[in-house]
Amino acid sequence: MSDQHHPSGHDPAVAHHFESADQQYQSAKLGMWVFLATEILLFGGLFVAYSVYRSNHPEIFIFGHRFLDKNLGALNTVVLIWSSFTIAWAVRAAQLKQIRLLKWLLVATMVFAFVFLGVKVGEYSSKWKHGLLWASRYAPHAEEHVGVDHNAAATSNEASREVGSSGKPAVVAASAGSAPESGSSRSTIPLAPEGPAGLAVEGEGSAVGHETSLLEPANARIFFSIYFLMTGLHGIHVLGGIGAMLWLLLCAFRGDFDGGHFTRVDMVALYWHVVDVIWIYLFLLLYLIH
Amino acid sequence: MAEQTEHGAHVASLRLLVVVLIALMFGTWLTVSATYVDLGALNIWIGLAIATGKATLVGLYYMHLRWDKPFNAFVFVSAFAFLALFIGITLMDTAHYQQVIIPAWPAK
């Protein structure tokens, strides 16, 4: 931390308004924990939306999650867990003045973060290709442009849809359950007899090339709104974390940590761990719906 | 194992970090496997419990709460408490008025 003027005997790394290095460190720590509490409440709003829609319209979640690839989600979870490990180790390295190790660990963490984003970009573009976007742009179709326009009055009684296949088999995630029974639907709007082309290949021995029909409930589009909002906000935070780590790397090259002043690394690491923890819940709640 | 910096801050041992990493990977495997077992309504709660276990490990060991002043943990946990309040009451309310807007809603 920089200082304006240091009375004699005052450690220059301790800002002028602090009595001691420990007071400065503890203040930074408490400040960061309070900030992390605000992040929980920020994401929390989206978790509220999730809870409300899932509890009142479980059918759209049971339907929608099939288009998320559980394996990619699990991969991303593992990637972020490893990134938490490397950044926790980076804090240790900074504490022990192991600067070369610190730099490598920061790089490793950023690599993991980029892998995470890469996988997400892959997932997002596959959704885009198939029109599985948020509510107003929800227009599911197979690879070729054969979709029916879903943007017209989603709540109209005409909820039945026919997706013309043009040779592309409708691949549907074959999880342990089958298509949701009409009895579980809470809506009086009749279910669609045929759903849009599924995309995820879930689990081993999935039925590739096997045409399966899937019942799409009304307002399934809301699932994708929630999916993009939650993972999108999370992704923005991952980007922010990458930026912070880049800054730490620059500081490391500048020699800022040579004297064992590791507080900055510690603070960024705390932030990054929360990003990881939030993903742990997102993975569970969006990808692993039974 | 109780390494310290010059100013007395606790340094986590590498062994501990690796142990936690393995535990987190195991937890991930467990969560995914659990989805192949049908336990009905219990599934989501088991998943949440495992996720919370993982979060607790990250919090205690990677985020140092185990060796920090307890107030820091209190701050973090209280955020979840308020979130739970928000979710709980909103869920209760929205569930109740579904009856009004959806005719075929099964009466509670």
Next chain:
Amino acid sequence: METDTLTVAGAVGVDRVDRGSYLTAGGGVRSWLFTLDHKRIGVMYLAAILTSFFLGGIFALLIRTELLTPGQTIMTADTYNKMFTLHGAVMIFLFIIPGIPAALGNFVLPLMLGAKDVALPRLNLTSFWFWMVGAIFALVSIIVGAVDTGWTFYTPYSTTTGTAVISMTLGVFILGFSSIFTGLNFIVTIHKMRPEGMTWFKMPLFLWGLYATAIIQVLATPVLGITLLLLVAERTLGVGIFDPSLGGDPVLYQHFFWFYSHPAVYIMILPAMGIISELVSVFSGKHIFGYRFIAYSSIAIALLSFLVWGHHMFTSGQSGITNMIFSALTFSVAIPSAVKVFNWLATMYKGSIRLAAPMLYVLSFLFLFAIGGLTGLFLGALATDVHLHDTYFVVAHFHYVMFGGTVIAFLGGLHYWWPKMFGRMYSERWAQLSALLIFVGFNLTFFTQFVMGSHGMPRRYYNYLEQFTRLHQASTIGSYVLGLGFFIMAGYLIHSLFRGRPAPANPWGSATLEWETTSPPPSHNFDRELSAGDPYDLDSLRYDPNIGGWVRKNPQSILLAQGGTT
């Protein structure tokens, strides 16, 4: 008469006004805009929020002028919708939420702790810059056509109207971060930077108020953040969360919005109550009564404030059981507020009351806040709220608590700390006149609105029935009296900056630590390390007519013991 360092300091303070204080240490716009000195940040915030209050006040006067007659008076209906929206948005987000914590709290908090600054000075400056950026977004919105949704931005109108909703909500989003950072800073500062001897229960009650406020700022504001982000996403991307035609739920917006906005009103009142605790003790010449009760009630209010948001939604379609729960909890949150009022009255009882300007504001507060609080009970009861919701009764209620409560207390605090901040005394006579005009003008403006509302006059309405004309006109005249009172206040306060009598270190006879340094303070705040005694031990002070201020009978008592190190 013994001369000791602090008496001399009091005398020296006479000279500090023009040299050697934080005001004059380094000039130029850059040194202010990039300062890390909490006192300068506080003063900049003060200028910023007073400007916002002026702007919001102009909107108010325009509204009231339009309402002089039914039908069109000076503007169209569409413009009127924008006027009340902007009045609300500017007053709430630019003035009253930052208000006391940012302008007075930033200045006073470290001084009350005997500290050199807040814990995180750069975060403090960042918070101010965020305020500026948020204000710019809001101004842009106003310039490109403004917003007509009401400050509450309810869906579905806010997601479909053609007005500049996005720039305004983004502005509010940014202002939210300014608020969060201020709260975060105060929590850390109060936890980590209390001086020797100042345990939690030896803190001045203004700090308890700021602490409780900070808890709310930190926990509630992020929810406003996500709510506004969702609104922007709805308008730009069409995510459909609140849009029924896309499967969404518009009442969900209200849950989200009020989860923040109800606790927000306690962000407004808690610091105000903290100020009243300070002022009522000093100007009654008595130790505060029931210190622990007041301290605990601040925390109780902060926590309970999160449990009552649904009382804004009684008629929205919220379920019956939820309505009942929120109504019951709403009654409970009145209790800690009442506890405070009784303690303040008990402080005054058998005290030696000085009717200086700050005390006039205390008395106004007690009267006006009591009315505001009691009328909240009418609104908290389901059966009556059904009739009063969205009428002028609600408008009157919240103006009594926000204006009659927060703004009045803010004015009391402003007059109390003015000498400390600027080293000048203002004209007591003009201040008393202004306080009187504000009290009379306020009641004329808003009491009539209780009457109107209970007779069915709806809020936010441009047009109204003939029967309400007299009451509207009385209300409008009241608003002009209010305007006059504030105009006079601006006059004597600005005049004092140039011609006011130089202020001694402790003009009022308070025992809190900010008075242990000169008026205005040097950049580094204190020349000595201080330890804290009882902040309400007024007997430890005596009046010194030579300097026209108060001094410690035993100056050594608050100095940190020599040879002690931290």
